[in-house]
Amino acid sequence: MDDTSSSDKPRIVLMGLPRSGKSSIQRVVFGKMPPNDTLYLESTTKIQKEDITRSFIDFQIWDTPGQINFFDPAYDSLDIFSSVGALIFVIDAQDDYSDALNRLFYTVASAYKINPNITFEVLLHKVDGLSDDYKIDTQRDVQQRMSDALQDAECDYIHLTYYLTSIYDHSIYEAFSKIIQKLIRELPTLENLLNVLCSNSGIDKAYLFDSLTKIYIATDSSPVDMQSYELCSDMIDVAIDIETIYGMTDRTQTSTPNGLRTLTDEAELNQLSPTDSNELEASHSTLAETMKQKSSTSNIPSNESEASSLIRLDNGNALYMREVNDPLVLICLLRQDNFEKHGLIDYNFQCFKEAITDVFDFSKKHNTHNHTPAPTE
Numbered sequence: 001m002d003d004t005s006s007s008d009k010p011r012i013v014l015m016g017l018p019r020s021g022k023s024s025i026q027r028v029v030f031g032k033m034p035p036n037d038t039l040y041l042e043s044t045t046k047i048q049k050e051d052i053t054r055s056f057i058d059f060q061i062w063d064t065p066g067q068i069n070f071f072d073p074a075y076d077s078l079d080i081f082s083s084v085g086a087l088i089f090v091i092d093a094q095d096d097y098s099d100a101l102n103r104l105f106y107t108v109a110s111a112y113k114i115n116p117n118i119t120f121e122v123l124l125h126k127v128d129g130l131s132d133d134y135k136i137d138t139q140r141d142v143q144q145r146m147s148d149a150l151q152d153a154e155c156d157y158i159h160l161t162y163y164l165t166s167i168y169d170h171s172i173y174e175a176f177s178k179i180i181q182k183l184i185r186e187l188p189t190l191e192n193l194l195n196v197l198c199s200n201s202g203i204d205k206a207y208l209f210d211s212l213t214k215i216y217i218a219t220d221s222s223p224v225d226m227q228s229y230e231l232c233s234d235m236i237d238v239a240i241d242i243e244t245i246y247g248m249t250d251r252t253q254t255s256t257p258n259g260l261r262t263l264t265d266e267a268e269l270n271q272l273s274p275t276d277s278n279e280l281e282a283s284h285s286t287l288a289e290t291m292k293q294k295s296s297t298s299n300i301p302s303n304e305s306e307a308s309s310l311i312r313l314d315n316g317n318a319l320y321m322r323e324v325n326d327p328l329v330l331i332c333l334l335r336q337d338n339f340e341k342h343g344l345i346d347y348n349f350q351c352f353k354e355a356i357t358d359v360f361d362f363s364k365k366h367n368t369h370n371h372t373p374a375p376t377e
C-alpha cells in the first residue's frame with residue numbers, strides 16, 4: 001500500500017472511528033487551523049502524513065482514515081507499527097462509545113503484539129460539550145471497561161493513558177505536550193536544567209515551549225497546574241498576535257528587532273484600541289481576564305539579540321518569556337519582587353541556553369532515531 005511507505009522517523013499515529021476528531025486535532029495543533037474551521041473538514045480517505053521537525057521534536061504524525069483496519073493482511077502491519085512511538089486513539093465522548101471501545105481494544109492488543117514499546121494514549125475527545133461531572137464519569141467508565149476487557153484477555157500488562165480533550169481549549173495542547181514528552185529522550189536532562197534554573201533564579205514555574213504549536217516539551221519538577229500552563233501558553237498567543245499586527249513582515253530578516261523576534265514595545269501595545277485588544281484576546285479567555293487586570297506589558301532590553309518579553313500581573317506575579325532558539329521559548333512564572341534580580345535571571349538564562357544548545361548538539365551528533373519512549377517516573 002503506497003500511502004504507508006516508510007520514513008525512519010518515529011511515528012505518532014492518530015486512530016479512531018470516523019468523525020471522532022482526528023483530522024481536526026492534527027490541523028488545529030500542528031496546522032494552526034482555527035477550531036471552528038474544522039466543521040468543514042472533509043472525511044479523511046487516505047493516510048495524511050506530516051513531518052514535524054524542531055528542536056528536540058522529530059517525528060512524523062499520521063492521520064488515518066477511521067475505516068481502515070491496519071491489521072488486515074492487505075497492510076504490512078509489521079512495517080507500520082514497528083516505527084510507532086505513540087498510538088493516539090481518539091474517542092468521541094459526546095457519542096455512544098461502545099463501538100469505539102471495541103475498536104480500541106482490538107487496536108491496542110494487536111499493535112502491542114507487534115511493538116510492545118508503543119505508548120498507548122486515549123483521547124476522550126470533544127469534552128467541551130460535557131459538564132465536569134459527566135467528564136469524570138465518562139473517563140471512569142471508559143477506563144473501567146477497558147481495564148476489564150484487557151484483564152479478560154489476560155493483557156492487563158498493556159498500559160493506557162487517558163486524557164480529556166477538546167480542540168476548543170488548552171486541553172488538547174496539554175495532552176499532546178505530555179504525549180510528546182514521553183518520546184523526547186533528553187527529557188530528564190531538560191527537566192534537570194529547568195530545575196536548576198528555577199531554584200537559582202527565584203522562578204516559581206518554567207516551561208520550555210515549542211512556540212509554533214504551544215506544546216511544552218519540558219517543565220521543572222514542581223507540579224503543573226492548569227492555570228499556570230494556560231497563562232504561559234496564552235503569552236505565546238499574545239506575542240504572536242502582536243507580532244502579526246505590528247511585527248516585521250519579513251520573518252527571514254536576520255536582525256531580530258525585539259519581542260518574539262518582532263514583538264512590539266510598550267508604546268505600541270498602548271496604542272491598541274479596546275476593540276483591538278478584545279479581538280486579540282477573544283479566544284484566550286484566561287489571559288483576557290488577566291489582561292483586564294494587568295498593570296503593564298513590556299519588552300526587556302537584553303544583551304543578546306534574542307527576544308524577551310515581560311507581562312506583569314496585578315496579583316504580584318510576572319510572566320517572563322525568552323527565546324532559546326527558534327521556535328523554542330522559555331516562559332517563566334515568578335514573583336515580581338524576584339524580577340528585581342533581573343540581571344541574575346538573565347545571566348542564569350544564558351547559562352541555561354548554552355546548556356540546552358549543548359544537549360541539542362550532542363543529541364544531533366549521536367542521534368539515531370530511537371523508537372523507545374523516554375523513561376517515565
Ligand code: GDP
Pocket residue numbers: 016017018019020021022023024025035037038039040041042043044066125126127128129165166167168
Ligand atoms: P475524523 O474523521 O476523525 O478525522 O474527524 P474530523 O476531524 O473530520 O471531525 C469530525 C467533526 O468533529 C468535525 O465537525 C469537527 O469540527 C468536530 N470536532 C473535532 N474536534 C472537536 C472538539 O474538540 N469538540 C467539538 N465539539 N467538536 C469537535
